[in-house]
Amino acid sequence: MKLGEVFHVDYGPTRDWALVKKNAGFSGNHWIFIPDKPIGNAKPLIKKHIPKVSIPRLNKLFNVVYDNVQEALKPELSFLNLQQLEAVSVKTTEALAETKTILAMSKQFSQQQLINDIQLANLFETTRTFYHQLSNRAEQIKQFRVDFLGEMEVGSDHI
Known part of the structure; x- marks a missing residue:
């Protein structure tokens, strides 16, 4: 055969x-x-086109993402007014998408590169941590909206 x-x-x-x-x-x-x-x-295999990126360029991208993640995670939700909550919600959604992109880019590097290049390994490990923190923040925002704003169902334009 x-x-x-x-x-x-x-x-x-x-x-x-x-x-x-x-x-x-x-x-x-x-x-x-x-x-x-x-x-x-058969279902077609959908592969998103993730451009190849050099390590220096990836570091620059990470620095931008880092700033966005800090803005999304910094404020305590209970102290925010509605306008600020919406801004944090949008920033969280954006930062979550950015961390997903960086994690997708990690697939272009071999396991050996990720092990041997400490800076690269730290970048991806930190990005993974950010992804989980942002996912938790998105859930916190959803729950905050239900508990304190009385929203029964979160709309598509909210987290």
Whole structure:
């Protein structure tokens, strides 16, 4: 059989199996099959185009993101008026998107580069931390709106 060929089995609910790998397994003498999906039914793989970036340029981008993250995380929500809360909500959404972009850019670097370049490793670890903090901030804003502003359902233009 060649890779991609389908093997038909008259047993069980899955009848057609596609060969996806040869020389697999611990011993290297196994073939791997998965249930066959006709190409017409397959979901297209959507890959966002993430531009390649140099480490110096990535550092500049990180510095901008760092400032935005600090603005989003700094204020205590209970001391904000409605206009300030909205501004923090927008800043949180923007900073969250920026951290996602930097994390996506990390995929262009090899694991070896991320291990050997301490500055790069710290940048991505800090960005991961920011992402989690911003996600928590977004949830805090949602909960604050429900608890203190009486909003029952948060609109699409709010976090």
